[in-house]
Amino acid sequence: MGICDGRVAIVTGGGRGVGRAYALMLASQGAKVVVNDLGAAANGVGADLSPAQEVVNEIVAKGGEAIVNGSDVSDWAQxxxxxQGAVDQFGHLDILINNAGILRDRMMVNMTEDDWDAVIKVHLKGTFAPAHHAANYWRTESKAGRQRDARIINTSSGSGLFGNIGQANYAAAKGGIASFTIVIARELARIGVTVNAIAPRAQTRMTENLREVSGEALLRRDPEWIAALVTWLASPAARDVTGRVFEAWGFGYSVAGGWTHGPITEASRDPATVEDGVRHILAAARYNAGIDRDTWLNP
Incomplete structure (x- = not known):
């Protein structure tokens, strides 16, 4: 028996990295898991179902239930x-974890249209499309008197919340996912669906070239630290937690605060009189939270 016993989960991007950790931990806690992964390279090129199959094999070898799914989550029909395949295979669906993603990092002036479109499509549409179809399934269930205690867990990023040079496309998508999470949490509450997001910090193939880490820092970037929080959020115990964005890694969990109302000055119809008031509120305002102003332990 585990905290997700009998629940059915889809994990997109479940073949590697944090997605793999999510799938394995959910299964270890009793969930039946659909491991979705195209098996593309980190930049989104190519396809290979073997990483997802390896995760499924590991789950099954330990007595769990799991299936491979190779759908492109950014494709509406897929x-x-x-x-629908999760429902057909396991009888119902309780959990959707939107984790699939790619990187096409470049300075904005060097970024191509394809770099922008590919990242926005995989991350932002690849979150919206599965969430839309899962929510419609749960709405139908609710109308039929079978309201489920359901979960959507999305993947944002510190880059999307605080900004990171060279990731304009990625940050725009991840910031959009954070806002999307807050909006649909409000929309879906009436049908028993909670919606939260994770901004993970882990050492995976997506991040291994961004900075060198070793020792304790590497240990604290193990995806299992994040998987523990995600698995709890997926469980019945977290039915009252919704509309939140969590930063997560081995050094701790934090609830990220969104945009807040700052200092205010009187408005004017005359641009020549605007400066004094605006200078005053700028001096009184806090700096934007950012990667360079991080309050986390930074080994």
Whole structure:
């Protein structure tokens, strides 16, 4: 028996990295898991179902239940088929973890249209499409008197929350996912669906070239630290937690605060009189939270 016993979960991007850790931990806590992964390279090129199959094999070898799914989550029809396939295979769906992603990092002036479109599509549409189809399944269930204690857990990023040079496309998508999470948490509460997001910090193939880490820092970037929080959020115990964005790694968990109302000055219709008031509120305002102003332990 585990905290997710009998629940059915979809994990997108579940073949590697944090997605793999999510799938394995959910299964270890009793969930039946659909491991979705195209098996593309970190930049989104190519396809290979073997990483997802390896995760499924590991789950099954330990006595769990899991299946491979190779749908492109940014494709509307394939995202619908993935959700329906989970229901067809296991009888219902309780948890959707939107984790699939790619990187095309460049300075904005060097970024191509394809770099922008590919990242926005995989991250932002690849979160929206599965969430849309899963929510419609849960709405239908609710109307039929079978309201489920359901979860959507999205993946944002410190880059999207605080900004990181060279990741304009990625940050725009991840910031959008954070806002999307807050909005749909409000929309879906009436049908028993909670919606939260994780901004993970882990050492995976997506991040291994961004900075060198070793020792204690490397240990604290193990995806299992994040998987523990995600698995709890997926469980019935977290039914009252919704609309939140969590930063997570081995050094701790934090609830990230969104935009807040800052200092205020009187408005004017005359641009020549604006400066004094604006200078005053700028001096009184806090700096934007940012990666360079991080309050986390930074080994």
């Amino acid at each position: 995202a619908h088929a993935m959700v």
